[in-house]
Amino acid sequence: MRITGVRVVAATVLAALTLAMGACADDGGDAGTGSGSGDTANADGTIKEGLKIAFLPKQVNNPYFETSxxxxxxVAVExxxxxxxxxxxxxxxxxxxVSYINTLSQQQTDVIVVSANDKDAICGALTEAKTAGAKIVTYDSDTNPQCRDVFVNQATADGIAKSQIKLISDAVGPDGGEIAILSATANATNQNAWIEMMKTELAKPEYAKLKLVDTVYGDDQDEKSFQEAQGLLAKHPNLKGIISPTTVGVAAAARYLSGSSYKGKVQLTGLGTPNQMRAFVKDGTVKAFALWNPADLGYxxxxxxGALASGIITGKEGDKFKAGKLGEYTVGANGEVVLGDPFTFEASNIDQFDF
Known part of the structure; x- marks a missing residue:
């Protein structure tokens, strides 16, 4: 999605970046039932004061999660x-x-908001926390649906996949060529869902000239991601483009390309923040990239x-709740709440954003 004009961009980044601007699709659960309890939702209720809400990101000190x-x-909890x-x-x-989930449960935390490094590995701990009375919200990267109450998805996996393939296709140009993916961890639910849908997107006739030759993993570590980007070019000398759907990976790959002989010859896109990617857009290393607003995702x-812990929603399809400045949201199938569509950042608009 592209938006031009300061007023339109500002509105949409609160409504499409807000709904739009970052590490998901799930693959289980009964469609339309979510994973909430059998309690009846009270849509007219208000969020209780004093709720203890803990955020458990994939890793602390990651700029993406520091923002979200x-x-x-x-901000929302306050x-x-x-x-x-x-x-x-x-x-x-x-x-x-796992150990952090267990500790939060023992501390009688009302809500645990977690971005899963693996859809299965933390399910046992989350189930125990639910049994102890905590409400479980996943965000950015989901678990199996039965292990949580609601999943707040930054955007649909299909929307992200389409955005990423369109951006790399536009950057590489009509002649196409070999492309590769620099992902986060090999077990990240969201990354894997996006990659599978990117492969589906690449099978379409309009992308017949693009060939995915490799997928590598930087484990959301800056130095490893840098090395993996370097390794891709050594292994695939004819590579024309890299997609890195992770904020750590795309910044590391941009840093490598910007200081190499591949700058301007190998195209790069992915999911990044304006502040980390601004210099690379301005020096020509990156033409365009996408994201949603991670602060809005956490919000x-x-x-x-808060709505779950207050009985306003139960996590079932059709439940509605108000999310402060973002307005009203409706719980979808499998307990999923979608923030919105990806937003494209490029030279014409990147200076209008500061995050």
Missing amino acids: DNKGGK EFKGTYSQTGPSEASPSAQ LAAYAG
Whole structure:
């Protein structure tokens, strides 16, 4: 989606970046039932004061989650007079989040908002936390649906996949060529869903000249992502483009390309923030990239958690709740709440954003 004009962009980034601007599709659960309890929702209720809401990102000190949690989730929790906290591992590994979930449960946390490093690895701990009384909201990257109450999805996997393939196709040009994907961790639910749908998108006739030759994983670590980008070019000398649907990966790949002989010859797109990608857009390393507003994602996740803990929603399809400045949202199938569509950043609009 492209938007031009300051007023239109500003409106849409609160309504499409807000709904739009970042690490999901799920693959289980009964369609249309979500994973909420059998309790009846009270759509006219208000969020209780004093709720303890903890954010558990894939990894702390990651700029993406610093924004989503501390500039989004915290703001929302303070608005409805709850108690906010953030905790989590320093590395994004599949099992690293389990001990934090157990601790939060023991602390009688009302809502655990978690971005899963693996859809299965933390399910046992989350189920125990639910049994102990916590409401579970996943955001950015989902677990199996039965392990949580609601999943706040930054955008549909299909929308992200279409956006990424269109951007790399436009950047590479009509002659096409070999492309590769630089992902986060091999077990990240959202990354894997996006990659599978990118492959489906690439099978369409309009992308017949693009050939996906490799997928590598930087584990959301800057140096490893840098090295993986370097390795792709060494392994595939005819590579024409790289897609990195992770904020850490796309910035690291841009840094490598910008200082190499491949600058301007190998195209790069992905999911990044304006502040981390601005210099690379201006120096010609990157033509365009996409994202949603991570602060809005965390903000929405906090309100979804508050609504769950207050009985306003149960996580079933059709439940409605108000999310502060973002307005009203409706829970969809499998307990999914979608923030919106990806937003495209490029030279013509990137200076209008500061995050």
